[in-house]
Amino acid sequence: MLLTLSFSVKGEDLVLVVNKNNPTSILKKTQVIDLYMGKFVAFPDGSKAIPIDLADGSETKATFYKLLVGMPLARVNAYWSRVxxxxxxxxxxxxxxxxxxxxxIQENEFAIAYIHESNVTDDLKVVYRFDE
Structure with missing residues (x-):
């Protein structure tokens, strides 16, 4: 049995998606952290991952990192400056x-990104949902 949890962002759910042809079907939070914080550059099957961020200033980006690593965007940016x-x-x-x-993502099989669930299309596959 697969349990899915979601987090509401202005009435919408924030999810991580990949191209529908990507062999990855589900990711753990630790795997998402590793991809987005630069520890790993590949999906669990070893294929290269291309994480995508929204540009700075995006409320969705700030919410994503707060949920993912519990840090405000300024700290995440400082982390990336050092790395x-x-x-x-x-x-x-x-x-x-x-x-x-x-x-x-539709054009790149190994891209991964966070979007609002209402924007998910048939070309995308949800691989991670945030819990509250």
């Missing part, structure tokens, strides 16, 4: 909108 300087990892690619994010 980039050390050369250990690169931050997720950024898009300017959820529409741009969805288009990128």
């Amino acid at each position: 980039k300087f050390s050369g250990r990892a690169r931050p997720p690619l950024e898009t300017d909108s959820q529409d741009e994010t969805i288009k990128f």
Whole structure:
């Protein structure tokens, strides 16, 4: 039995999605943290992951990181500044909108991103839901 939980963001659920052809069907929170904080660059099957972020200033991005790692966006940005300087990892690619994010995922089998569940299309597959 699969239990799914969700978190409401302005009446909508925030979910992580991949291209429908991506072999990944579900991720644990720790795996999502590893992908978005630069610890791992691959999905559980070993295929390269392309994490996508919304541009800074997005309320959705701030909510995502607060839910994911419990940090405000300023701390996440400071973390990435240190990591980039050390050369250990690169931050997720950024898009300017959820529409741009969805288009990128539809064109890239190994992209992963957070969007509002109401924006999920048949070309996308939900692999993670946030709990409260």
